Amino acid sequence: MSAELIQSGAEILLRALKDQGVEVIFGYPGGAVLPIYDAIFQQNAIRHILVRHEQAAVHAAEGYARSTGRVGVVLVTSGPGATNAVTGLVDALMDSIPIVCLTGQVPTHLIGNDAFQEADTTGITRPATKHNYLVKRAEDLARVVHEAFYVARSGRPGPVVIDLPKDVVINPAPYTEAAVMHPTYRPQTEPDHGQIARAVALLKQAHRPMIYAGGGVINAGPEAAAALTKFVRMTGFPITNTLMGLGAFPASDPHFLGMLGMHGTYEANLAMHGCDVLLAIGARFDDRVTGRLNAFSPDSQKIHIDIDGSSINKNVPVEVPIVADAGRALAALIEQWNADPTPVETGAIATWWRHIDTWRAKGCLTFTQDMRRGGVIKPQYAIQRLYEITKALDREVFITTEVGQHQMWAAQHFKFERPNHWMTSGGLGTMGYGLPAAMGVQIAHPDALVIDIAGEASIQMNIQEMGTLAQYRLPVKVFILNNQYMGMVRQWQELLHGSRYSETYSEALPDFVKLADAYHAKGLQARTVDELDDVIHAMLACPTAVIADIAVDQAENCFPMIPSGAAHNQMLLGPEHEESGHGVTDEGLALV
Amino acid sequence: MPSSHDTTQRSATISVLVDNEAGVLARVIGLFSGRGYNIDSLTVAPVERDGKQSRINIVTSGTSMVIEQIKAQLDRLVPVHRVADLTQEGPHVAREMALIKVIGTGEMRVEALRIADTFRARVVDTTVGSFVFELTGATEKLDAFIDLMHGLGLAEVSRTGVAAIARGTRVM
Ligand SMILES: Cc1cc2nc3c(=O)[nH]c(=O)nc-3n(C[C@H](O)[C@H](O)[C@H](O)COP(=O)(O)OP(=O)(O)OC[C@H]3O[C@@H](n4cnc5c(N)ncnc54)[C@H](O)[C@@H]3O)c2cc1C
Ligand SMILES: Cc1ncc(C[n+]2csc(CCOP(=O)(O)OP(=O)(O)O)c2C)c(N)n1
Ligand SMILES: [Mg+2]
Numbered sequence: 001m002s003a004e005l006i007q008s009g010a011e012i013l014l015r016a017l018k019d020q021g022v023e024v025i026f027g028y029p030g031g032a033v034l035p036i037y038d039a040i041f042q043q044n045a046i047r048h049i050l051v052r053h054e055q056a057a058v059h060a061a062e063g064y065a066r067s068t069g070r071v072g073v074v075l076v077t078s079g080p081g082a083t084n085a086v087t088g089l090v091d092a093l094m095d096s097i098p099i100v101c102l103t104g105q106v107p108t109h110l111i112g113n114d115a116f117q118e119a120d121t122t123g124i125t126r127p128a129t130k131h132n133y134l135v136k137r138a139e140d141l142a143r144v145v146h147e148a149f150y151v152a153r154s155g156r157p158g159p160v161v162i163d164l165p166k167d168v169v170i171n172p173a174p175y176t177e178a179a180v181m182h183p184t185y186r187p188q189t190e191p192d193h194g195q196i197a198r199a200v201a202l203l204k205q206a207h208r209p210m211i212y213a214g215g216g217v218i219n220a221g222p223e224a225a226a227a228l229t230k231f232v233r234m235t236g237f238p239i240t241n242t243l244m245g246l247g248a249f250p251a252s253d254p255h256f257l258g259m260l261g262m263h264g265t266y267e268a269n270l271a272m273h274g275c276d277v278l279l280a281i282g283a284r285f286d287d288r289v290t291g292r293l294n295a296f297s298p299d300s301q302k303i304h305i306d307i308d309g310s311s312i313n314k315n316v317p318v319e320v321p322i323v324a325d326a327g328r329a330l331a332a333l334i335e336q337w338n339a340d341p342t343p344v345e346t347g348a349i350a351t352w353w354r355h356i357d358t359w360r361a362k363g364c365l366t367f368t369q370d371m372r373r374g375g376v377i378k379p380q381y382a383i384q385r386l387y388e389i390t391k392a393l394d395r396e397v398f399i400t401t402e403v404g405q406h407q408m409w410a411a412q413h414f415k416f417e418r419p420n421h422w423m424t425s426g427g428l429g430t431m432g433y434g435l436p437a438a439m440g441v442q443i444a445h446p447d448a449l450v451i452d453i454a455g456e457a458s459i460q461m462n463i464q465e466m467g468t469l470a471q472y473r474l475p476v477k478v479f480i481l482n483n484q485y486m487g488m489v490r491q492w493q494e495l496l497h498g499s500r501y502s503e504t505y506s507e508a509l510p511d512f513v514k515l516a517d518a519y520h521a522k523g524l525q526a527r528t529v530d531e532l533d534d535v536i537h538a539m540l541a542c543p544t545a546v547i548a549d550i551a552v553d554q555a556e557n558c559f560p561m562i563p564s565g566a567a568h569n570q571m572l573l574g575p576e577h578e579e580s581g582h583g584v585t586d587e588g589l590a591l592v
Numbered sequence: 593m594p595s596s597h598d599t600t601q602r603s604a605t606i607s608v609l610v611d612n613e614a615g616v617l618a619r620v621i622g623l624f625s626g627r628g629y630n631i632d633s634l635t636v637a638p639v640e641r642d643g644k645q646s647r648i649n650i651v652t653s654g655t656s657m658v659i660e661q662i663k664a665q666l667d668r669l670v671p672v673h674r675v676a677d678l679t680q681e682g683p684h685v686a687r688e689m690a691l692i693k694v695i696g697t698g699e700m701r702v703e704a705l706r707i708a709d710t711f712r713a714r715v716v717d718t719t720v721g722s723f724v725f726e727l728t729g730a731t732e733k734l735d736a737f738i739d740l741m742h743g744l745g746l747a748e749v750s751r752t753g754v755a756a757i758a759r760g761t762r763v764m
Contacts, residue, residue, distance in 0.1 A: 122615060123618070126615065126618060126622055127622055131670040134614065134615075151670055155668075183611070184670065184671060184672070185670045308664075309668065310661060310664035310667070310668055313660055313661070313664075314661055314664075317657065
């Protein structure tokens with residue numbers, strides 16, 4: 001233990017961050033964090049990215065974290081700096097993203113006095129974080145920072161706040177190295193082998209098996225996604241991914257049935273409904289996924305692998321609970337699958353696949369694009385073209401989204417082959433997430449192609465970050481599906497509220513081309529289908545940030561759709577299909 | 593196996609060992625209020641000589657699925673060492689203490705004292721017009737005593753909430 005060197009709290013903080021391998025901080029200065037900014041000024045090891053709003057700092061750190069598997073770091077000032085960050089923190093909490101957020105605080109002797117820019121940050125962020133700390137002495141600072149990184153990335157990842165009173169970052173103290181073990185927090189990562197054996201026994205006798213994998217597989221790292229791919233291919237079982245899990249399994253593989261849930265595919269939802277053994281991995285049975293709970297996968301025995309015991313049996317009771325890291329559990333499943341001599345029910349499974357293939361043949365994502373000159377662009381077609389054109393490039397492509405119909409169309413029509421290349425706000429559904437998240441991704445992957453698939457309403461929630469793109473020369477592409485509506489809300493109003501479009505028209509939109517120009521970026525516009533490919537090509541060829549404003553069909557709805565309170569087998573399909581679901585019940589109207 | 597269709601409510605006495613750090617009680621209480629769980633009683637005090645760990649005893653109620661969820665949610669709080677469901681893990685002792693003020697004179701006063709005696713309540717304060725009784729025991733016993741005092745000049749009640757521990761050699 002090297003206790004000899006005495007440094008200021010701010011220097012200790014930066015040294016601890018460096019020891020944790022931090023290369024980038026997303027932040028915004030203010031009075032309470034001046035000593036930290038002074039220390040940042042005097043070093044070169046850690047880069048600071050100055051955002052334009054603290055919420056964006058957290059989303060940028062989320063994009064950085066999700067695309068690298070590392071902890072994202074945020075630094076904001078006290079009071080309004082901290083409260084502005086709260087939406088980002090809750091977003092990271094809901095989507096299990098590892099973040100360490102440093103917040104300034106008034107000096108310890110003023111805490112509780114309603115001092116200038118004082119807020120009860122630990123009180124406000126307690127339910128917004130996985131854990132939070134108020135550091136009261138400079139001596140504790142290094143230990144708390146090391147602990148915070150450990151907590152943020154271990155077990156189920158999440159955001160951690162460290163509140164730093166100004167005197168604590170000024171006062172001198174000795175440095176403490178990172179401890180090897182945390183005193184109390186030690187999540188279980190190894191699966192119970194008896195449970196793994198039970199799981200394999202169930203899977204081997206399945207006639208209609210189904211695998212449902214979520215964001216936890218991405219959290220568990222690329223090896224977990226590789227193990228999942230291997231397991232699916234060796235079993236020959238069908239698999240679906242949640243919105244958060246897209247990329248955990250290659251979309252081009254024939255075992256993949258697409259996304260499930262409210263806007264999932266017909267085949268994925270009917271396979272969930274009809275299966276007799278369900279294997280859930282790193283997925284949390286969210287209400288967007290289950291639909292009506294008492295009609296969810298009614299005939300299946302369920303196996304659930306999750307690192308967080310509280311995710312298991314929360315919404316849906318399961319027969320075989322396995323608390324473990326998804327990667328470790330999949331490795332154990334593969335081993336046990338090979339060790340267990342029981343043959344699979346080949347005949348029954350072939351019949352099951354024939355069923356699935358008839359559902360697939362329905363082509364639930366089909367849409368009709370008018371290809372004539374002047375034809376209105378279908379939003380699905382714009383994404384399909386974006387996918388096909390970027391796929392043909394020899395470049396690494398990362399997609400972020402805002403929230404709304406465009407997000408769902410991106411999930412349906414952009415195909416992900418690998419984990420960590422798709423970042424979206426799933427649990428909180430935060431409009432304004434996509435642009436700052438793309439910024440964070442681009443910082444981590446300077447040479448990659450990073451595209452924010454946006455809506456014209458969402459993009460305005462953090463549009464100021466165009467300034468950050470300009471300052472750091474980040475060539476992020478903003479691809480706006482401009483339907484001049486808060487389309488997702490408009491769709492619900494059409495289907496559930498008698499087409500009364502209360503306050504969902506995007507009135508007085510800015511001229512996005514001029515806006516791009518004002519922010520030193522390139523503005524492009526496609527008004528009709530014949531202009532689309534040229535705009536996409538021009539966007540991709542542009543060395544700077546771009547806003548591409550794509551005018552799309554204003555009336556288009558996102559299908560399939562399971563209305564709130566309905567079951568998986570009560571999906572509404574689009575106008576391309578005659579069959580329609582059962583509509584919405586009164587209880588359904590009360591759901592979100 | 594908990595079943596989502598099982599709607600019968602049960603009561604659970606849960607003990608939680610926590611690091612005695614700032615805000616830990618707020619975390620536990622915030623968890624209950626934020627997720628809409630019931631708190632029927634809650635006690636907390638340091639239990640180690642160095643004051644580093646505290647024990648929180650919570651009496652709650654809900655369906656089995658909810659109670660399992662409460663335990664899992666408590667267990668994932670960072671400063672929590674251990675969560676024990678005393679109701680489920682075997683026989684246990686649960687006790688609370690109450691201070692009960694009864695104001696009255698004459699026959700009522702005599703009757704209050706006689707009942708206190710059968711309950712083995714101690715008189716810890718007395719004036720010509722009042723008693724303060726101290727009574728320790730199971731929640732139901734305290735409830736029964738307080739009920740009886742209603743007609744006998746009951747003026748004020750102060751209860752500690754439940755402290756609980758497993759019987760026999762079992763420890764947390
Ligand atoms: C407009 C809108 C529409 C939506 N529609 C849909 C939809 O149609 N379909 C859909 O799927 N979603 C949809 N969502 C998203 C939905 O709200 C949820 O965010 C999503 O379904 C949750 O995904 P998940 O279950 O994979 O869990 P995540 O939120 O990714 O949680 C991960 C789970 O894995 C566990 N975990 C974490 N790390 C590990 C590890 N190392 N090992 C094992 N387990 C781990 C966690 O404890 C947690 O239980 C929509 C969102 C919006 C905004
Ligand atoms: C911060 C925030 N406020 C409100 C909502 C509710 N909401 C969900 S989608 C949506 C409309 C989004 O419109 P747009 O960005 O144009 O996307 P579109 O659905 O039209 O593709 C709204 C208002 C939200 N998700 N986030
Ligand atoms: Mg829109």
